[in-house]
Amino acid sequence: MVEGPGRFGFVALLLWAASLVMPPALAAEATLDRGALATALCGDGAAQAKAVEGVLRNSAEATSGDLAWAGTILRALLDRRLACLGESALVLDRAGATDGRDAATGTARPVTGGRSPVLGLRQRALVETASGAASLLTGADVELRRAGLAALERRIATVPEALLLRAASAETDPGLRAGLAAIAQSAALSSADPARRLAAIRAVSEAPSGAAFSRLSALKADAAYGSDPAFRSALDAALARVERAVSIGNGLAVLYNGLSFASILFMAAAGLAIIFGLMGVINLAQGEFIMIGAYATYGVQEAVRRLAPGWLDAYLLAAIPVAFLTSALVGIAIEALILRHLYRRPLMSLLATWAVSLFLINGVRVAVGSQNLQFAMPPYVSGGVPLYADFVVTWNRLFAIAFAAVTLVLTLVILKRTPLGLDIRAVTQNRDMAACLGIRTRRVDRLAFGFGSGLAGLAGVALCPIYSVNPGMGANFVIDSFMVVVLGGVGTVVGTLVAALGIGGANVLIEPLYGAVAAKVIVLAGIILFLQRRPEGLFAVRRRR
Amino acid sequence: MVEFTRRSFLGTAATLSAPAIIRPAWAADTVKLGCLFSSSGTMANIEGRLNHVVRMAADGINAKGGVNGRRLEVVTSDPASDWPLYAQIGRQMLQQEKVAALFGCWTSVSRKSVLPVVEQNDGLLFYPLHFEGDENSKNIVYVNSPPASSVLPAVDYLMGAEGVGAKRFFMIGSDYVWPRTINKQLKAYWTSKGVPETAWREEYVPLGFSNFQTLVNQIRSFAAQPGGQPIVVLTVVGSSIPDFLREFANQGIRATDVPILGLDMVEADLEGLDTAPLVGHLNCWAYLQAAKAEANTTFLSEWAAYVKAKGVPFSADTVIDPMVSAYDSVQLWALAAAKAGSFDVPEVRKAFPGLSFADPSGYTLTMGSENNYVARGVFIGSVNEKQGFDILWQSPDAPKPVPFSPYG
Numbered sequence: 001m002v003e004g005p006g007r008f009g010f011v012a013l014l015l016w017a018a019s020l021v022m023p024p025a026l027a028a029e030a031t032l033d034r035g036a037l038a039t040a041l042c043g044d045g046a047a048q049a050k051a052v053e054g055v056l057r058n059s060a061e062a063t064s065g066d067l068a069w070a071g072t073i074l075r076a077l078l079d080r081r082l083a084c085l086g087e088s089a090l091v092l093d094r095a096g097a098t099d100g101r102d103a104a105t106g107t108a109r110p111v112t113g114g115r116s117p118v119l120g121l122r123q124r125a126l127v128e129t130a131s132g133a134a135s136l137l138t139g140a141d142v143e144l145r146r147a148g149l150a151a152l153e154r155r156i157a158t159v160p161e162a163l164l165l166r167a168a169s170a171e172t173d174p175g176l177r178a179g180l181a182a183i184a185q186s187a188a189l190s191s192a193d194p195a196r197r198l199a200a201i202r203a204v205s206e207a208p209s210g211a212a213f214s215r216l217s218a219l220k221a222d223a224a225y226g227s228d229p230a231f232r233s234a235l236d237a238a239l240a241r242v243e244r245a246v247s248i249g250n251g252l253a254v255l256y257n258g259l260s261f262a263s264i265l266f267m268a269a270a271g272l273a274i275i276f277g278l279m280g281v282i283n284l285a286q287g288e289f290i291m292i293g294a295y296a297t298y299g300v301q302e303a304v305r306r307l308a309p310g311w312l313d314a315y316l317l318a319a320i321p322v323a324f325l326t327s328a329l330v331g332i333a334i335e336a337l338i339l340r341h342l343y344r345r346p347l348m349s350l351l352a353t354w355a356v357s358l359f360l361i362n363g364v365r366v367a368v369g370s371q372n373l374q375f376a377m378p379p380y381v382s383g384g385v386p387l388y389a390d391f392v393v394t395w396n397r398l399f400a401i402a403f404a405a406v407t408l409v410l411t412l413v414i415l416k417r418t419p420l421g422l423d424i425r426a427v428t429q430n431r432d433m434a435a436c437l438g439i440r441t442r443r444v445d446r447l448a449f450g451f452g453s454g455l456a457g458l459a460g461v462a463l464c465p466i467y468s469v470n471p472g473m474g475a476n477f478v479i480d481s482f483m484v485v486v487l488g489g490v491g492t493v494v495g496t497l498v499a500a501l502g503i504g505g506a507n508v509l510i511e512p513l514y515g516a517v518a519a520k521v522i523v524l525a526g527i528i529l530f531l532q533r534r535p536e537g538l539f540a541v542r543r544r545r
Numbered sequence: 546m547v548e549f550t551r552r553s554f555l556g557t558a559a560t561l562s563a564p565a566i567i568r569p570a571w572a573a574d575t576v577k578l579g580c581l582f583s584s585s586g587t588m589a590n591i592e593g594r595l596n597h598v599v600r601m602a603a604d605g606i607n608a609k610g611g612v613n614g615r616r617l618e619v620v621t622s623d624p625a626s627d628w629p630l631y632a633q634i635g636r637q638m639l640q641q642e643k644v645a646a647l648f649g650c651w652t653s654v655s656r657k658s659v660l661p662v663v664e665q666n667d668g669l670l671f672y673p674l675h676f677e678g679d680e681n682s683k684n685i686v687y688v689n690s691p692p693a694s695s696v697l698p699a700v701d702y703l704m705g706a707e708g709v710g711a712k713r714f715f716m717i718g719s720d721y722v723w724p725r726t727i728n729k730q731l732k733a734y735w736t737s738k739g740v741p742e743t744a745w746r747e748e749y750v751p752l753g754f755s756n757f758q759t760l761v762n763q764i765r766s767f768a769a770q771p772g773g774q775p776i777v778v779l780t781v782v783g784s785s786i787p788d789f790l791r792e793f794a795n796q797g798i799r800a801t802d803v804p805i806l807g808l809d810m811v812e813a814d815l816e817g818l819d820t821a822p823l824v825g826h827l828n829c830w831a832y833l834q835a836a837k838a839e840a841n842t843t844f845l846s847e848w849a850a851y852v853k854a855k856g857v858p859f860s861a862d863t864v865i866d867p868m869v870s871a872y873d874s875v876q877l878w879a880l881a882a883a884k885a886g887s888f889d890v891p892e893v894r895k896a897f898p899g900l901s902f903a904d905p906s907g908y909t910l911t912m913g914s915e916n917n918y919v920a921r922g923v924f925i926g927s928v929n930e931k932q933g934f935d936i937l938w939q940s941p942d943a944p945k946p947v948p949f950s951p952y953g
Contacts, residue, residue, distance in 0.1 A: 045707055080929065095930075118927060118935040121709045124825050125801035154802065210769025218771060250766075257758040264756075361585070369858035370589050372787060372817035382819065384795050390765060394795040397758070467755050468787045468817055470590055476753055476784075511759045516750040517720050 032066040038103040042084035045120045052126040059133045060162035071134025073103050083114035129155050142173045205238035208245035208389045249389025260397035262504030263404035269481035271455035277491025282350045285357040287474025289453045293323035293460020294469040298373045313378035323461045324454040331453025364471040372468040381465035396465035403462040489537030575618040579638035581649025586626025587753045587783040592651045594859050595871045596621045601851045602875035612879045631655040632662045639666040645888040646878050653723040673870035677726035681948050687918045688870045693947035698923050699829035712773025713744045720749040724780035733952035757792040768803045777805040786814040800825025811865035815932040826928045830866035831921035838907030873904045908943045918946035
């Protein structure tokens with residue numbers, strides 16, 4: 001019979017098409033006991049773990065329909081969108097919805113009286129892996145499948161090899177297929193076939209990390225390490241390679257940490273360098289200008305949220321001019337109302353700025369409240385990306401570093417290339433002579449104070465993604481920024497930069513050795529000793545008296 | 546004829562503006578309660594709430610007619626997160642304001658500085674925080690749990706099969722007495738369980754520390770070493786908690802890789818954080834906002850109404866364990882004073898044994914005759930996406946408190 005197979009194939013095609021069109025819950029070829037899985041997921045921790053382990057174990061053989069269904073219910077469990085009503089489980093569209101669909105039959109039902117199970121840590125890890133397996137095998141687009149693979153990679157030891165093979169054979173995206181092949185290869189570290197083991201060792205060493213080093217080191221206890229010279233040399237070479245890569249990665253991490261801490265110090269201190277340098281005002285309210293900048297950023301965020309919610313991700317950029325102007329205006333107001341009268345009395349101005357700082361902190365506390373402000377974190381300041389070995393670049397710190405670099409360039413341009421900058425430098429070097437030459441020193445003072453406060457406001461923008469924003473946040477920065485300015489030499493921006501890099505780097509280098517408490521003490525003692533030898537700081541502006 | 550002095554005028558005005566139910570009590574004598582909670586400094590965000598809770602509890606008792614026919618009057622202060630200042634203000638409150646009881650302190654270092662003051666003046670301090678234990682003064686009522694009924698059950702959970710089977714421990718704390726004592730006891734506990742010394746690391750940071758990059762790098766390399774499942778035992782306090790959590794999430798570590806057990810972590814520390822990448826981290830307290838109890842529903846709505854009515858500068862829908870414990874403190878004191886029929890400290894103290902009170906956590910608090918500790922339930926919470934904690938485990942009943950740790 002010639003047409004038999006053809007007709008049979010046609011029927012199969014129809015069935016397959018039907019399974020695509022029909023909701024997964026109604027697919028005909030179920031081998032997974034869906035009711036039992038739903039009941040188990042609503043049970044205690046042990047039942048949940050057993051059921052999810054079963055899903056993962058059978059994921060290489062299960063039908064796509066079953067897998068997609070399991071993926072849906074597991075993700076619902078992760079997001080607490082699973083409600084348990086007696087023996088049955090309901091999948092909700094969102095947490096807290098009033099009705100959902102029965103997980104096993106797909107019929108819509110109200111949720112009243114249901115409870116949503118809370119996952120324990122062990123169960124959560126299992127559910128994440130199993131749901132990753134489901135999205136790797138049944139995900140409609142590459143992104144979903146890639147996320148699924150990433151979830152599997154986190155616990156590669158628990159993933160059955162057959163699952164990876166099935167995914168590799170079904171995968172259409174070349175990049176993802178290569179990733180799968182590499183993972184499947186490295187999963188064969190304890191394979192019986194020596195050739196596959198060698199390939200696995202090579203594959204593991206190609207993605208170096210501390211965890212890879214531990215995995216490879218464990219093989220030294222293997223019998224083959226003593227008996228098989230090829231295995232031994234391959235393992236030793238791989239270990240050396242991973243170790244080198246990990247130490248390079250750690251070196252990069254130290255550099256990055258030092259740079260990011262330095263950029264925070266620099267931004268906090270840049271404004272002070274101008275205020276302290278030009279007017280000799282010991283401004284204890286500098287930290288509060290940072291706080292005002294951060295609150296202005298919050299204001300911009302709320303305004304954007306209300307007026308143009310589509311542009312919410314851009315609020316940090318929109319906040320730059322607003323935070324600068326807000327802090328600058330507050331600074332100018334304080335200069336005009338209070339400090340103007342105290343220029344010849346440094347101790348008085350110290351006390352006055354302290355009072356201003358208390359006033360600002362408590363004013364904000366009364367007006368806004370003292371809890372931490374809630375910021376929406378756009379993707380460019382949240383999370384990070386592993387760059388090399390264990391070195392992770394975190395976006396919020398990178399944002400701060402870039403921000404500090406731009407601030408530095410702008411400050412230098414304004415000081416060296418504009419008439420205002422010329423005036424500021426003239427007044428810094430010799431106030432009386434500048435006044436004789438017709439520079440309105442009072443006006444320069446006010447603008448410079450505004451500029452210095454505005455720079456602190458900018459620091460507030462950059463710090464929002466890193467630190468908690470509350471009325472007291474500024475207090476943490478005052479001491480550090482004075483340390484930086486005094487060490488750098490009063491009145492030089494370059495000195496401030498070098499001092500920030502030095503203090504940031506020293507802290508980061510000492511911290512892993514002696515702990516964070518000792519790092520602070522050692523750095524402070526170092527600065528005191530240095531200032532004993534060189535009271536004018538690293539870079540001193542020559543001035544005439 | 547009524548003579549209108551300035552004072553009586555104010556009194557009348559206040560009487561008129563007060564809700565009807567309080568008015569009769571106004572005429573009677575009042576008894577003063579003192580609060581020692583900071584509304585500025587590093588502890589302000591969390592400690593500041595407790596002043597308002599004590600007021601709310603006192604208002605509630607006054608609305609029911611006060612204690613022993615007297616109306617409660619709450620005196621607040623601001624020790625500004627400055628530990629010696631707690632002692633100084635405490636002394637003033639006892640000697641000048643003649644308060645019947647003090648409610649206060651968050652950090653153990655502040656409690657330790659108030660301790661000699663209450664002992665010299667034979668005052669009473671109700672302390673609403675879970676803490677390191679190893680202390681038993683007749684002048685302090687320890688309303689929250691010592692480690693045996695808070696930290697150890699949580700560590701046991703994480704080490705057990707139901708948790709993650711933790712084998713290795715990275716301890717990070719702020720550098721003062723509570724974290725150091727807790728970690729000392731934990732190390733002795735692990736030693737008693739046969740955990741080798743190489744399986745833990747201990748790091749301390751200054752109070753208010755915020756730059757956690759290097760430490761989180763160290764945690765990642767600690768986690769990569771062989772030897773079994775690692776966890777982080779976090780005892781940093783105040784503003785360091787959210788800063789640590791943010792850095793931890795940004796470096797890509799999830800709770801399923803390395804879970805954090807945050808011993809001082811409360812709902813308020815998650816305000817302002819994106820908690821989606823933090824889901825699954827744990828804390829342990831004697832109360833969680835998600836506790837299922839009728840008294841909890843009442844308490845939550847009472848707090849929300851109070852925040853709205855008084856314009857309190859804190860979130861109306863965040864309630865944390867120390868708030869409930871401060872509320873319980875006032876209730877326990879009121880019960881004891883009513884039972885004693887007196888406000889004298891020795892009389893009130895004699896009334897403590899046998900007191901019981903059903904608090905918002907759903908457990909019944911009891912006090913025994915051996916010490917001034919209060920038996921509380923135990924909750925283990927798990928961070929959820931909505932900046933709160935889900936209840937992962939809770940004890941079947943309120944275990945009897947063990948003041949002195951057999952470990953360390």
